Amino acid sequence: MEELILNLKEQIIDALNLEEMTPDQIDNDAPLFGEGLGLDSIDALELIVILDKFYGIKLANPAEGKAVFKSINSIADYIKKNRTK
Amino acid sequence: MIRIVSTNITSPLGLTTEENYSAVRRGETSLKKIDGYRNVPGKFCVGMFSDVRRKELRLDGFSWFESLVIRSIREAASHASVDLSSPKTILILGTSTAGIEELGVTPDKDGAYLAPGVAAAKIAENLGFVTKPLLASNACISGATAQMLACRLLSAGLYDNAVVCGADVLSEFVLAGFSSFMAMSPVECRPFDIERLGLNIGECAATMILSKTDEAGGWNIVDGSLDNDAYHVSAPIPSGDGVCRTVTNILTPELKETLACVTAHGTATMFNDQMESKAIENAGLGDLPTTAYKAHFGHTFGASGVVEPIITMCSLDEGKILPVHGFEELGVSGKIKICDALMDTDKKAFVKTQSGFGGCNGGVIYSKLPQGPMKSGEGRYEVAKTLSVSPTSLVVDGAEVPMESSGAALVTEIYKKYLSDGSRFFKMDLFSRLAYAGAGLLAKDSLDGTDPGQRALIIFTQNGSVLADRKHLSTFAGTEGYYPSPAVFINTLPNVVLGEIAVKNEIKGETTLVMLPGRDDETIETIVDVTVRATGPSAVIYGWIDCDAEDSFRADLKLIKTI
Numbered sequence: 001m002e003e004l005i006l007n008l009k010e011q012i013i014d015a016l017n018l019e020e021m022t023p024d025q026i027d028n029d030a031p032l033f034g035e036g037l038g039l040d041s042i043d044a045l046e047l048i049v050i051l052d053k054f055y056g057i058k059l060a061n062p063a064e065g066k067a068v069f070k071s072i073n074s075i076a077d078y079i080k081k082n083r084t085k
Numbered sequence: 086m087i088r089i090v091s092t093n094i095t096s097p098l099g100l101t102t103e104e105n106y107s108a109v110r111r112g113e114t115s116l117k118k119i120d121g122y123r124n125v126p127g128k129f130c131v132g133m134f135s136d137v138r139r140k141e142l143r144l145d146g147f148s149w150f151e152s153l154v155i156r157s158i159r160e161a162a163s164h165a166s167v168d169l170s171s172p173k174t175i176l177i178l179g180t181s182t183a184g185i186e187e188l189g190v191t192p193d194k195d196g197a198y199l200a201p202g203v204a205a206a207k208i209a210e211n212l213g214f215v216t217k218p219l220l221a222s223n224a225c226i227s228g229a230t231a232q233m234l235a236c237r238l239l240s241a242g243l244y245d246n247a248v249v250c251g252a253d254v255l256s257e258f259v260l261a262g263f264s265s266f267m268a269m270s271p272v273e274c275r276p277f278d279i280e281r282l283g284l285n286i287g288e289c290a291a292t293m294i295l296s297k298t299d300e301a302g303g304w305n306i307v308d309g310s311l312d313n314d315a316y317h318v319s320a321p322i323p324s325g326d327g328v329c330r331t332v333t334n335i336l337t338p339e340l341k342e343t344l345a346c347v348t349a350h351g352t353a354t355m356f357n358d359q360m361e362s363k364a365i366e367n368a369g370l371g372d373l374p375t376t377a378y379k380a381h382f383g384h385t386f387g388a389s390g391v392v393e394p395i396i397t398m399c400s401l402d403e404g405k406i407l408p409v410h411g412f413e414e415l416g417v418s419g420k421i422k423i424c425d426a427l428m429d430t431d432k433k434a435f436v437k438t439q440s441g442f443g444g445c446n447g448g449v450i451y452s453k454l455p456q457g458p459m460k461s462g463e464g465r466y467e468v469a470k471t472l473s474v475s476p477t478s479l480v481v482d483g484a485e486v487p488m489e490s491s492g493a494a495l496v497t498e499i500y501k502k503y504l505s506d507g508s509r510f511f512k513m514d515l516f517s518r519l520a521y522a523g524a525g526l527l528a529k530d531s532l533d534g535t536d537p538g539q540r541a542l543i544i545f546t547q548n549g550s551v552l553a554d555r556k557h558l559s560t561f562a563g564t565e566g567y568y569p570s571p572a573v574f575i576n577t578l579p580n581v582v583l584g585e586i587a588v589k590n591e592i593k594g595e596t597t598l599v600m601l602p603g604r605d606d607e608t609i610e611t612i613v614d615v616t617v618r619a620t621g622p623s624a625v626i627y628g629w630i631d632c633d634a635e636d637s638f639r640a641d642l643k644l645i646k647t648i
Contacts, residue, residue: 016572019511038507042318045265045571053568 056084086456087306091165095157096289106399132287132383148184157290173245176218179231180387186256206602220600224441228390237615251391252290262574276351276377279416287383291392307450310334311595315444315584325364331448332368345432350439351377362419374424380410443584462621466645472527474640514553516632517582523640528590539623541594548633549579
């Protein structure tokens with residue numbers, strides 16, 4: 001799980017160009033949207049691409065993403081249960 | 086007044102205005118379901134030309150985009166007595182992606198790709214124009230922006246005729262981008278309907294030839310207004326505030342009495358149609374029938390602001406208002422009347438609304454009734470501040486500011502030192518970063534005391550978002566798999582950064598991006614001059630911003646204010 005979380009953070013930092021941010025600066029439980037990382041809805045779409053590209057998970061409905069994308073922990077949980085690669 | 090002396094529509098529904106109008110009148114649509122498009126997987130519904138038609142219409146030595154534009158203009162010019170080769174005739178294109186399908190991941194793979202303004206020059210040369218063309222790239226309102234540029238140049242007496250062509254073609258590039266946005270409907274779109282699922286992409290070129298005249302008879306552009314209400318890079322503001330203002334800015338009670346209908350943008354996305362319904366209601370037009378044509382043509386982007394008003398002109402000529410194809414049950418909360426069955430009318434005027442990514446909106450009123458000249462202001466302006474950025478220097482008001490970095494890092498240094506506002510800066514391509522940091526520093530503490538609605542932003546460029554374009558292509562052209570990036574795609578629209586600058590600096594007036602064949606300061610000054618004369622803003626940020634490689638860029642910006 002720890003390795004998954006580290007990989008996930010690196011993938012997010014890379015895809016969202018969160019320059020000068022390191023994985024340990026992202027709190028596993030902090031909200032990703034609004035406060036916390038301050039991601040927006042375009043970033044949510046980018047997270048959907050990450051799930052597909054690295055974990056083979058297709059999230060067809062962006063609305064489903066709301067619960068999944070709450071925090072790093074919630075995404076990691078979802079990946080663990082649903083990954084196909 | 087500004088007369089529309091001739092029109093053409095070149096779309097999958099036909100090659101003339103008459104053919105297209107007849108098809109729309111019969112309830113036909115160009116939308117077809119397809120399973121994947123070239124390398125883009127998925128189920129789509131798009132308004133595209135058949136392969137046979139494409140082959141037939143393609144001109145030797147020209148891209149598909151250039152071919153459509155040339156054909157549309159030639160046909161429109163064939164029934165107008167306008168001399169394209171006169172020094173008083175200008176070509177103005179409106180497009181969001183131009184010939185992007187020719188672009189390669191690296192410059193050596195470009196083949197026929199030309200920067201949009203350069204493609205415009207090639208088209209102009211083929212058609213015999215002797216004047217330099219302009220190209221408005223304001224996402225979905227590019228067509229309206231091109232018409233406004235034309236009206237201002239004609240009103241100022243600089244030209245007698247303007248050939249305005251709005252065009253966009255279907256490409257893997259755009260389809261991949263919108264599929265990553267999850268904004269496309271897999272079935273025929275249903276504007277304003279409760280079951281609408283999103284937009285369909287269409288391709289089209291549509292032309293209006295405009296002339297200044299005092300004679301009665303024929304359709305006129307009465308007036309238009311462009312503004313910005315950005316609060317998010319892609320989602321429109323739910324209140325529809327900006328669209329509403331573009332209408333109320335130009336609508337007098339007398340004009341309102343003459344209107345037959347509203348021809349809406351009606352993209353059939355959840356957000357657009359909801360927002361637009363509020364805007365139409367709040368502009369006091371909820372009692373008029375509202376119509377929209379996206380279910381006939383798809384969303385034709387740069388062409389939509391030209392083809393859609395042409396269809397309404399044809400229908401009002403016939404005394405009819407056409408129903409919204411695909412509409413059954415109202416699915417928006419704004420109190421508006423969607424035209425759901427063919428209606429009779431004897432009125433000969435209407436409003437066209439539109440809005441696009443980057444928060445830009447446009448409202449234009451067309452009428453067959455004689456009109457006075459467009460309003461013009463007499464404001465006098467002075468330069469309040471200047472700023473230049475190159476890979477090795479930052480110069481503010483003529484004085485060099487010491488910087489530690491060079492190249493792209495210098496742009497980041499400007500952002501960090503002076504702005505650092507938690508914006509999407511780091512997610513942007515270099516062109517957008519340069520514009521955001523440059524305009525941000527220029528505007529910083531300099532716009533105080535001016536009304537946000539009276540602040541305007543006009544950026545001129547040659548290469549625009551080409552670096553973001555290549556990056557977007559690389560996300561699905563490689564062998565690693567098909568993963569177009571929405572965060573990259575959004576910045577392939579070079580005007581999106583204008584929205585970001587508008588949010589940061591509270592610019593709620595006009596924001597326009599003009600692409601030129603190359604840097605041309607005289608043209609820049611002319612466009613800004615006719616724009617401020619027509620719209621009278623109290624502060625304008627404008628200038629040249631270009632970037633064609635990570636280490637090759639230039640920004641020269643000015644802030645002018647009324648004296």
